Amino acid sequence: MSEAARESRRAGRLTASPAILLLFIWMIVPLAFTVYFSTQNYLLLDPENRGFAGLENFSYFLSSSSFLNSLLITLKLVGSVLVITVVLGVLISVLVDAKFPGQGVVRMLLISPFFIMPTVSALIWKNLLMNPVSGLFAWLFQLVGLTPINWFSDWPLLSIIIIVSWEWLPFAILIFVTSLQSMDQEQKEAAQMDGATPVSIFRYLTLPHLARPIAVVVMVEAIFLLNIFAEIFTTTSGGPGDATTNVPYLVFTQALLEFDVGTASAGGLVAVVLANLVAAALLRVFGKSLTQA
Amino acid sequence: MPALKQRRQIADTVRAICSWLIALIIFFPIFWMVITSFKTELGAFSMPPEFFFKPTLENYREIMEANDYLHFAWNSLVTSGGATLVGMLLAVPAAYSFAFHPTRRTQGILTWMLSTKMLPAVGVLVPIYLMARDLGLLDTRLVLVIIFALVNLPIMVWMIYTYFRDVPRDILEAARMDGATLFQEMFRVLLPVSRGGLASTALLSLILNWNEAFWSINLTTTQASPLSALVASFSSPQGLFWAKLSAISTLACAPIVLLGWGSQKQLVRGLTFGAVK
Amino acid sequence: MAQLEIKSLTKSFGDTRVIKGVDLRVEDRDFCVFLGPSGCGKSTLLRLIAGLESVTSGQILLDGQDITEAPSAKRNLAMVFQSYALYPHMSIRQNMSFALDLAKVDKKVINEKVTRAARILELEPLLDRKPAALSGGQRQRVAIGRAIVREPRIFLFDEPLSNLDAALRMQMRLELARLHQDLKATMIYVTHDQVEAMTLANKVVIFNGGHIEQSGPPQELYRRPVNKFVASFLGMPQMVFLDATLEGGVLKLVNGGEIPVPTGLPALAAGTRVTVGVRPEQMSLAEPGRGQLQGRVQMIERLGSDAYAYLALPSGGRLTVRCEGDVGAIEGTDVSAQLNPERVHVFDANGVAIHHPTFR
Amino acid sequence: MAQLEIKSLTKSFGDTRVIKGVDLRVEDRDFCVFLGPSGCGKSTLLRLIAGLESVTSGQILLDGQDITEAPSAKRNLAMVFQSYALYPHMSIRQNMSFALDLAKVDKKVINEKVTRAARILELEPLLDRKPAALSGGQRQRVAIGRAIVREPRIFLFDEPLSNLDAALRMQMRLELARLHQDLKATMIYVTHDQVEAMTLANKVVIFNGGHIEQSGPPQELYRRPVNKFVASFLGMPQMVFLDATLEGGVLKLVNGGEIPVPTGLPALAAGTRVTVGVRPEQMSLAEPGRGQLQGRVQMIERLGSDAYAYLALPSGGRLTVRCEGDVGAIEGTDVSAQLNPERVHVFDANGVAIHHPTFR
Amino acid sequence: ATTLTIGTVNNGDMVRMQALSKTYTEQHPDVELRWVVLEENTLRQRLTTDITTGGGQFDVITIGAYEAPMWGRKDWLTPLEKFSPTYDVDDLMPNVRKQLSVDGKLRALPFYSEGSITYYRTDLFAAKGLKMPEEPTWTEIRGFAEKLHDPSKNVYGICLRGKAGWGENMALVTTIVNAYGGRWFDEKWQPQLDSPEWSQAVNFYVDLLSKFGPPGPSSNGFNENLTLFNAGKCAMWVDASVAGAFVTDKTQSQVPDKVGFVKAPRQVTPKGSSWLWTWALAVPKSSKQQQAAFDFIQWATSKEYANLVAKRYGISAMPPGTRLSTYANAEYMKATPFARVTQEAIQTANPDSPTLKPVPYTGVQFATIPEFQAIGTQVGKSISGALAGSSKVDAELKKLNESVQRTIKRAGYIK
């Protein structure tokens, strides 16, 4: 290998290593603890009775009926929010891409929900909007003569999906709008001259151009959505029943409602494995558009 | 052909109206929150909703009286700003390396980085708490800075990486030919050129840190508590509380919203390299 | 039939006026070439015609119909962009068939047209690749192909051949000429290359700083440039300009030497200062003292087929003479240049032409 | 003093070998031009010299010192990129002064150099703009300016003039030549343009498919091309190739007609198939039947100073003849082409040259 | 100066304490108080992590009747002795004291206590000519609810907790089960969720609330119901006695003078039909300022503090349920219509013998074992699911019984 190539490789390694090293520590140390705890009978409220439990924690966590259910809920939640945010995000970004009066303000309004704390937005939606008795939606429904919807008991998962989509739609819009800026104008012009209508420009140029940002949005959102917690905690607490208990919430229940560190650690590890599976699947689908030029 | 011009104008108008409508709908919950914060508790709950009312600053007064808002805000600023800074310092070189000096393992490392992000926080609370305790970091801003930075590092690396991928290699090579060292190449060419993407990433990190609640609540008590912990103390008290909750939420989110609005131009500028070629 | 008329068109970007009032008529089946220095607004004018920029003032008429405000999709013009502007995610075949697909043309017809265009442009083996996998020259050909298949009312080309190598350029040039004849299409073509301008165009428009200096058939422009700018812009190497004064029936050159007044030069007052323009190919080298102009060989550029001798005149002026490729002159030696007085152009003090040589 | 030596250099991208063993010596103050078809590896070789790509095998020596492994920042070479590679966030002035800033040159000196380069390149009014606000040609000039101000040991140019108009191109060409003389710099220059190659270079290197076909002074290459590839690559319009058989002291052309064997042709067996090469400027048009080759005028390209007549031969071949700019031939009429048998090149069946005309 | 870090719940009473603590710091200028105010669940998790790992972040913690004896037994809380002479320990209600003591020694001081009582709207009852008995049964309550339920006028027959959580719906459901004669475990720690008592009680609860309750009851906890009741939308409400102060507060209630108070409903037995809960202040062993912290919690639970509240917020705002003297105060009893019912609820609840049939655990609406949180959480979740109509009660109870058995076995209660 030539000196120049070696140099470049050294530069590469040197610049990447702090991040990799720290992340490695950040990952491996708690992970080691977690692996250790997952084999322990460790009830936080009863620390003296700690002891080796073998794989009991895993079998306990995996065999509980809530687990499969939570898995399903997680996938439904992640999937729906991804679809909603990407589809609406693309449409809205394209809509606000053209110049019109107040464009800047509109964009600001559009990305605002992203700045709101998850707890706060969950509270706003739960109390001010979706409350079946005194929420604004209930009022609107009554205004047109309909019975208000019991959002959190009749459509718990849908309610969560709406809230989370509202929070993450701005992120998609932000990324897409940014990306649309860098779209080659001459390509659009060429298509215009080719007689393309705005719809076909969207279909044949804009969408393909957005492939990579869509991949970024899907990846980033998926990571966060797999870990959605605050919204569920503040609105439905995983209920009614376990209609909105996703994997993180289930782990939370184990860890901090039941203070069962052993099972929670086992659950955490299972969640990591699952998340990695999802990530690998996503990477297979979207990875190409992410890493290829 | 005035007809055509007119049609175009109509189309533009329709589009503008649609955009405004959607924006207002999406923004409405926030607007409603701010409005509610100026109502009395009874007014906040009244049905049908009050649209016209006499605004009161009572809620804000009460909150300010009971809590040192500035203390919490300062903590938020220091922790999220500090973590963003640290994160950028780590992420930019890493992303640079992945984008411009890729090896066969790059792909794998990137994927692995993302997977670290997927450890559910609750699952590792106890080990982290133990470590923080043993290092004497409980209730310090430093512990939040470290954790925030590390938690968001993978996302930041990814985002910056994708932005760097869009930078034409030519201009970096030109800088190298101009005698730039690695350092100069980064700071005088690469970073200025991709500042839109960097701004997006930094803002994203700032937002995520600012809004982070789990670690904030669990690792701090009073000294280092940020605004998200303050909000948690209002999240479900007894009695009517919507107005007060709205007020504290408004207070907690206002700084970051304003910052986001201020940097919107930077964000949306994006990367245009038309000038290079 | 596609005839284009432009009436007092102007275009400003912010405060800078880029097009400063252009009047132009391009007839049906014209091959009209825009020539001009870099930054003079050629691309901008093309984009105005295409409807990609909005007009500041003035009118554009296509077949007598005002299209100043029409959206470009409705104009049925095709454009080959300076930057190619290929659709990066579509294969070459899709790139070329895109417009026809949109127009819902029959699949078989599309296929036929694309295949034909690909054959003309030697793109057949590449049809299934993506643009990223092509070299610069290949991309440019795809861009041309994209325009060809459309059979538009007017073709607009923005420096379409600038990235091709000489052999391919020549081949494409002939191809374009043939295309022009075959399709009986109207074409507007921006280029930097005189050879392209001279060989392809039946109408050349010389731009300078946002306005038209002269337009007309290439030979006409070459032979009868209306001013020094046009004269210097056409012709490789450039026309040589020599300051002179009219004195007693001869043109006394400021650089020394004199030539008889060419026949047909309008009567001028004695002592009038004029500029004499001679094309390098209208001069030849001679032994020192034998030609009208004495000088020293400063440099000889040998192109193979020809050579250009650059002479330094005693007064400090400079002269270019085209010679045979294997001319024997040696740099640093004294020579003289001989010119045919009947073959000179004469310009007045403002650079406006007052006399051209007559050609058979 | 900057002398470059390249020893059996190869470069592969993955499995594709792009540079297939190149040996080359560029002497101090040489102006070396790389010519070759698109995709033959010219840019790649330039990048290897610049240190922007790592060498697969072989050596690069600068002034006898091995720089194969040196980082490009340490080589003190300047490069003008084919894609310009301007820094989009810097003003033109900053773009041009960047390298000097990095080298911590005195502000006044920088300013002086930038101003001088801007004047040469007619960029003065644009100095405070960003690259995005420039036209294509203007950007290219900035890229050249960036190299000029550095006064590096070797200039590397990758098609620097391809987007400029003829006048500016010519001016830049002379400017580069002058620069070369003034700076006494070594220059390596990639181009598609033969005129540039012939006029600027004192050494031309003809590439084809990753290896060197021939290198040497331009006139040498033009007059004594070692094979058909080089012969066809240099010269505008291309050399005309006519297949022939040696029969009884004459070369019987496959297209009909015959020419006497040129003096000095090595002895060949009768019946040997050879290719005769004639440059278009070595032929002239004549009345039908008067010249050696009979044909019909297919097209006449008039460039002003010259015209090219394209003749269709009865057998289907094609012939290019260079004529006077105002030649009277009419398209569609029968003519004949006359050639000087002493001025032909002869190639064997493999395309290797076996005879060249002698020049005085 | 001494800095005390106080972790507390964001209840109205605690928030008041925070406001009034200025008085304390004026008296003790060398003490600085730092507050960590959190929602109940969050606070519990925060405190548990800190106390169990010995984080030492808190000097004063707010814990409930559930944690106090358990944590005391683990010796995580400092035993409280040597009270200041003015404190009057014996004034504390005996039942409450019992709840907070380990081996007869106090480990936490009660801040306020509550039982569960029935709230009803006197105006609505009068309008329909109904009369609420002093000791209603659940069957009677159902009858009233049926008559008063009028969703078209935005009035719902009854509001009850439906939100999942061992401290939310399970507090209420356990008291209903108790009233129906049921229990969590038999003497041998066998879970009893598949017993007929549980089935009756839970079926009744689900039926009542889904037929005559507000829309979406499964997401209503204490706060949501309070909000509903204050807005005048509930005809009846069975919940903690502390709410009495809020529903009669003119600044937050739209029906302050239309509320009646009676005991929590019984059914086959009154035993265990009203819960007992105490919020108490304790000093963790890991605190470095134990004496200062002890001083503070004495002040915060003292008569002096109660008087301070009375002076500042009105007499009916005095911390309820902790001191006998409060209920001996005629002025308080007069100003506070719900005081008598509260007092009775607290006095009759017996954590040591909570149910009709004998049980191996203490606690009325919970079992004081570490595993109960897990069990309660899980059962609460299922019942709220049943309430939302996503599952059948009996099948669900059967499944729950098995799962509880598993948990309790795993913890070693059943050999």
Ligand SMILES: Nc1ncnc2c1ncn2[C@@H]1O[C@H](COP(=O)(O)OP(=O)(O)OP(=O)(O)O)[C@@H](O)[C@H]1O
């Ligand atoms: N968007 C713009 N904003 C401001 N000035 C512009 C813009 N586009 C072009 N110009 C300026 O307008 C002038 C004409 O530009 P144009 O691209 O038409 O030149 P051109 O004749 O095509 O040049 P070239 O031959 O170099 O391509 C240039 O001076 C350029 O700097």
Ligand SMILES: Nc1ncnc2c1ncn2[C@@H]1O[C@H](COP(=O)(O)OP(=O)(O)OP(=O)(O)O)[C@@H](O)[C@H]1O
């Ligand atoms: N990074 C790369 N990976 C793989 N192949 C490459 C790479 N860069 C160049 N090539 C290939 O190497 C060959 C030579 O490329 P190069 O750019 O040197 O050609 P060139 O002679 O400069 O052509 P042009 O005149 O069109 O600029 C081309 O076939 C090209 O496809």
Ligand SMILES: [Mg+2]
């Ligand atoms: Mg242009």
Ligand SMILES: [Mg+2]
């Ligand atoms: Mg190249």
